[in-house]
Amino acid sequence: MTKIMIADDDEYIRELVGTLLKNDGFTVCEAVNGEDALCKIESEKPMLCIIDIMMPKMDGFELCRQIRRSYGEMPLLMLTAKAEISQKVKGFSLGTDDYLTKPFEPQELIARVNALLRRYKVMTAQSVQIGNIIIDQESHTVEIGGEKSDIPLKEFELLFVLAGRPGRTFLRDKLIEDIWGYDFDGNERTLDVHINRLRERFPAETSGFKITTIRGLGYRLEAVK
Incomplete structure (x- = not known):
């Protein structure tokens, strides 16, 4: 079961976030400040950390x-109490993956957590082989x-x-x-454009796979003989 750490000096927030996560099937560990969180990470081994910015002893940025x-x-x-661009810029520059402004909707918290975990699982996998190709995450x-050939980053990730x-x-x-x-708010056709580029770059007869459009739903990649 996936464990998530909640680092926040506000007991109410820890309880609220913890309850939401547990209801969605996660296990939870808590830290009351940054120093406490850093001490517990090694033993608790969480898969993801939810971090409040304003904490005593060691703030969320540090x-x-x-x-x-x-x-x-x-x-x-x-987590931040204010939707200030300067705070977001600082957080992203230090390596945070996402932001959520308090007060937040429970569904949005869970959606962001699940999205980050999915992206992490993809990112940490080393390689995938399908059809006649090998996709190497490290290189x-x-x-x-x-x-070997290089392709644009978003095409590669997709x-x-x-x-x-x-x-x-x-x-x-x-x-x-x-x-x-x-938070992507670009053109909804962006995904379709990238899918079409992949189809052109890797035709089924040479790559050994095809990307099928599932009308009204999305896409599926399948090996072909």
């Missing part, structure tokens, strides 16, 4: 910096017929997600959320 230094790409979701290259679960239908909204982020 905690974020320390986690990135010691624990790499662990997903981090920051961000695609190998076909013994030759292909990696689809190929990681061949035969599964991915909903359009979930693909956009996983690849471009929860």
Whole structure:
């Protein structure tokens, strides 16, 4: 079961967030400030941390910096009482993955947590093989017929997600959320454009797979013989 750490000096917030997460099937560990969180991460081994910015002893910004230094790409979701651009810029520069402004809607908290965990699982996988190609996450290259090639980052991430679960239908909204982020507000045709580019770049007869449109739902990648 996935464990999530809540680092917040406000007991009410810890209880609220903890209840929401437990109701959605997560386990929870708590920290009352940044120093407490940093001490507990090694023993508790959470998959994701929800971090309040304003905490005594060590604030959320410094905690974020320390986690990135010691624990790499662990997903981090920051909570802030104000929707200030300067705070968001500082947080992102230190390595946070997402922001949520208090007060927040319970459904949005859970949606953001799930989106971050999905993106993390994709990011930490090493390679995927489907059909005649090998997709290597570490080098961000695609190998076909013994030759490696680079493709644009978003195309790579999209292909990696689809190929990681061949035969599964991915909903359009979930693909956009996983690849471009929860707050993506770009053109809704962006996903379709990237799918078409992948189809042109990797025709079924040479790649050994095809990307099928599931009308009204999304896309599915399948191996072909």
